[in-house]
Amino acid sequence: MKKILLLGFLFAASLVVAAPNCKSPIAQGSLAYREGNFEKAIELWQTCVEQGFQSADLYYNLGNAYFRDGRVGFAILYYESALRLNPANEDYLHNLKFAQGLTKDKVEENGLEENPILSAFFKAHHALSLETQLHIILAIVWIILLLSILRVLSANPRTKSILTGSVFPLALILGIIGFSAGYKIYVMETFHKGVVTVKSADVMSGPEDSYQTLNALSEGTIFEVMGVREGWVQIRLGEKVNGFVKTTEVGIVK
Amino acid sequence: MKRLIFVLLFFAIGANAEISLEFDKDRIEVGKPFEMRIVIPTRELAEPREIPKLTTANGFILNGIDSTDTQLRDFFGRGTNVRKYNFKLIAPRQTGRVQIGVITWKIRDTEYELSRPVVNLQKSYDDAAVAASLIPSKKIVYEGEQFSVNLALHTYEHFQGNLNAVSMDLGNDFIAHRSDLANLQFVRSEKAPAEMDANAKFAWLAPVKSGDLTIPAFKFKYLKRGAPKIVEENKSQGGFSMSFKSIRQEAEEAETSSAPVSIKVLPLPSTLRPADFSGMVGDYSFEGDFDRTTLKVGEALTLNLLIKGDGKPGTLTDPKLPDFADFRSVPPETEINKKVVGNKVITTKSIKVFLYPKKKGSFTIPKITYNWFNPTEKKYQSKTLGPWEITIEKGDDNVVAALPVSNGSPNVQKEDIESLGSDIRFVHEVKDATLTQKPMFRSFFFWFLFAFPVFVYFIFGTLVKRYRKNANNSALVRKAKARKNLKTSTTQAQEALKKNDGKAFYAALENGLIGYLSDLSNLEFRGMIKAQFNENLQDLGLTDMQITEVREWLETCSFARFAPSVQTENERKEALQKFEKLCETLEVLK
Incomplete structure (x- = not known):
């Protein structure tokens, strides 16, 4: 029995040791950034991203390193990626806005006053990440199940009423969080952003170099991705710009 | 003279008749012929006498004079023989109250001045009721030199308002800063109270190329009173029909335009032109300095540059910056403003260059030169700033660490750094980098956990129901x-x-x-x-x-x-x- 336990422990430990992590490159990248070696920081952090590691802060730091290195397009791309995971972070929003201010095709503020109700809804919508919302949804569903079973088993009418009364607010919260999570999933599944990462990207009328150049987008310009195929990204920017750009000249926010 | 007037007046009263001056038209229009008449009772005409003489002034043209004898009847039917002297005149082009000239009459070898008639001249109803003109401050300028254009508007008596600009396009040959014409004030003309004048600085222009350029004509629309028309109206009421004729003047829309203005634009002299000429033409100043010359690694250094001048409105090229090889830099932050100061538009450009030292040591930042062409002096001018000696000391470890990485509560440090100039915020400590996984909502396990309670509740409910059903049998x-x-x-x-x-x-x-x-x-x-x-x-x-x-x-x-x-x-x-x-x-x- 002891041998089995020992073997089990060793197997679990080997799993933990073998589990991939990117702590070392992240720490080294931070050190390089502190020393002002932004290229090295980019290289180290980019390695983690390419290995499939995902973190809003990692994307944000990578955005900062690109920004310091003078590559505003990539900086905006990674700020947007960080915001996709954590849309309410003020630092992400600040740096994105700051980087956008340095692009040629600046997005001007329309100057309209922010609607406080809509603003509150937006904040509440982004207060929790989608992952957290899904966990809460599961927890509420199981709590409702438990309360419902207790209600069925309970013979005391007063207890039954209390349990019924507890289920309704939980169901309401479940509905609100479910709606918010559902909308996030809808946006995630249907709307993808892209960013121009080179100084100027030509927008072509078709997915080949032989097509006509319709427009040129400058570095850092954010557009809507309609689709990706064979080295070309079909994009849309407002009502006027609609065409294809090379995947090598843009980054898609993931 | 006084005696003559007294005699004439006496006889006039005695004869119940007057010497009078009259015109053949109520409205005398500019450039049009009209007749002025002097009416004198026949019996008062002294002998020997000559024909009255009109010496015209202010552009009136006398085409001839004739006379007719006729009889005037008063209110009681009494007739008086009079002689009318008709002066056939053509009105000048100017409007307002204008003196026609001097009427003199030689009687018994003595010449008497009879009158200095004044007439109110008005534009024809067919003429434009608004005159617009553009007046440039200079007609010969250098390429890129700033000059201003005044817009003058004059409205005539038959102008009825609703003045709107149809075209005020300055073409593509000029960079322009237009002024706000909302405050354009119309004031009454001193010469003609029914007419109005307005004059304002319309725009400041700078030509973008040399040669003979033209500021296109400006076009305006407005309402004016039309020529009188006889209108016949038929009305029927109670079985009776009546016909009326009346004279009406209706408002009609009209358009006017200014004359195009020609500007001669001289090319900039090629002699002594600096190799890195900025392209700016005007009177410029160039100032700038670093916010400090000694700092530590990890701190930021800001170069503030300010260019100010009266050349192309709203346009200022950047100075050529040196290679900051020993520093890392972000794209410079620039702000450009323009403001009307006196009679010129002054454009100001502020450039902030943020530099982050890479290592400790002493570094020389080369000089920065900005040049321009001064059209008043007719020569190229330049100003040079620097060079600067910058000393970088070894960074304080704490400061260096705090500068790029936030530790969770660095509010004070953040503001300190941001006060150096607008900048991005710090990097974060990465705690939760995990391998990219399938989103939770796409996993079977999530939907199983989500749906399983429903299944459990259904099974449980069925069992309880069955149990209770059995318990009741x-x-x-x-x-x-x-x-x-x-x-x-x-x-x-x-x-x-x-x-x-x-x-x-x-x-x-x-x-x-x-x-x-x-x-x-x-x-x-x-x-x-x-x-x-x-x-x-x-x-x-x-x-x-x-x-x-x-x-x-x-x-x-x-x-x-x-x-x-x-x-x-x-x-x-x-x-x-x-x-x-x-x-x-x-x-x-x-």
């Missing part, structure tokens, strides 16, 4: 109770069999059977008489054979209880099996 309850009690009795019988206690064995079987029947039928069979016993079993649906079997079994048990030693162990086991078989057959009871 008395027959089933009785059956279950009967089985339970029968099982107890059978167990007791088996124990008695093991102990070889025949009395207890048969007592258990007898009690078990009677109890089983009682539990199944909800009737108490114990102590029941034979006839009633049979009747009840019949009512419960047992066949006569089954009833007989039960009776025989009970009797066997009663006999065996009182003579237990008669039965062997095997016979008892057999009896137990028969008992169990009998009970199974009795389970069909209602």
Whole structure:
């Protein structure tokens, strides 16, 4: 029995040791950034991203390193990626806005006053990440199940009423969080952003170099991705710009 | 003169007639012919005399003079013979109250001045009611030199308002800063009170190329009073129809335009032109400095540059910045503003260059030069800033660490750094970098956990429902109770069999059977008489054979209880099996 336990422990430990992590490159990248070696920081952090590691802060730091290195397009791309995971972070929003201010095709503020109700809804919508919302949804569903079973088993009418009364607010919260999570999933599944990462990207009328150049987008310009195929990204920017750009000249926010 | 007027006046009163001056038209229009008449009673004409003489002024043209004798009748019908001298004139082009000239008359070799007639000249209804003109401050400028254009508007008596610009396009040859014409004020003309003037600086321009350029004509629309028209109206009322004729003047829309303005634009001289000429033309200043010259690694250094001048409005090129090889830099932050100061538009450009030292040491930042062409001096000018000596010291470890990485509560540090100039915020400590996984909402496990409670609740609900349904069925309850009690009795019988206690064995079987029947039928069979016993079993649906079997079994048990030693162990086991078989057959009871 002891041998089995020992073997089990060793197997679990080997799993933990073998589990991939990117702590070392992240720490080294931070050190390089502190020393002002932004290229090295980019290289180290980019390695983690390419290995499939995902973190809003990692994307944000990578955005900062690109920004310091003078590559505003990539900086905006990674700020947007960080915001996709954590849309309410003020630092992400600040740096994105700051980087956008340095692009040629600046997005001007329309100057309209922010609607406080809509603003509150937006904040509440982004207060929790989608992952957290899904966990809460599961927890509420199981709590409702438990309360419902207790209600069925309970013979005391007063207890039954209390349990019924507890289920309704939980169901309401479940509905609100479910709606918010559902909308996030809808946006995630249907709307993808892209960013121009080179100084100027030509927008072509078709997915080949032989097509006509319709427009040129400058570095850092954010557009809507309609689709990706064979080295070309079909994009849309407002009502006027609609065409294809090379995947090598843009980054898609993931 | 006074004597002549007195004599004429005396005779005029005595003769009940007057010397008068009259015109053939109520409205005398510019550039149009008209007649001015002097009417003198015939008997007052002194002899010898000559024809009255008109010496014209202010552009009036006298085309001729003639006279007619006629008779004027007063209110009472009395007639007076008069002579009319008709001066045939053509009005000049100017409007307003204008003196026609001087009328003199030579009588008895002495020349007397009769009158200095003044007439109110107005534009024809067919003429434009608004005159617009563009007046440039300079007609010859250098390429890129700023000059201003005044817009002058004049409205005539028949102008009726609603003045709107149709085209004020300056073309593509100029960079322009337009002023706000909302404050354009119209003031009454001193010469003609019915006319208005407005004059304002319209725009500041700078030509983008040399040659003979033209500022296109500006076009305006407005309303003016039209020429009088005779309008006939027919009205019918109560069976009567009437016809009226009236003179009407209706407002009509008209358009006017200014004359295009020609500007001669000289090219910039090619001699002594600097190699890195900025392209700006005007009077410029160039200032700038670093916010500090000594700092530590990890701190930021800001170069503030300010260019100010009166060349192309709103446009200023950047100075050529040196290569900051020993520093890392972000794209410079620039802000450009323009403001009307006096008669010129002054454009200001502020450039902030943020530099981050890479290492410690002393570094020289090369000089920065900005040049321009001054059209007043007619020569190229330049100003040079720097060079600067920058000393970078070894960074304080704490400061360096705090500068790029936030530790969770660095509010004060953030503001400190941001106050150096607008900048991005710090990097964060990465705590939760995980391998990219399939989103939770795409995993089967999530949807299983989400849907499973519903399934559990459904199963649970079904089970509870079934349980409650069974609990409410008395027959089933009785059956279950009967089985339970029968099982107890059978167990007791088996124990008695093991102990070889025949009395207890048969007592258990007898009690078990009677109890089983009682539990199944909800009737108490114990102590029941034979006839009633049979009747009840019949009512419960047992066949006569089954009833007989039960009776025989009970009797066997009663006999065996009182003579237990008669039965062997095997016979008892057999009896137990028969008992169990009998009970199974009795389970069909209602």
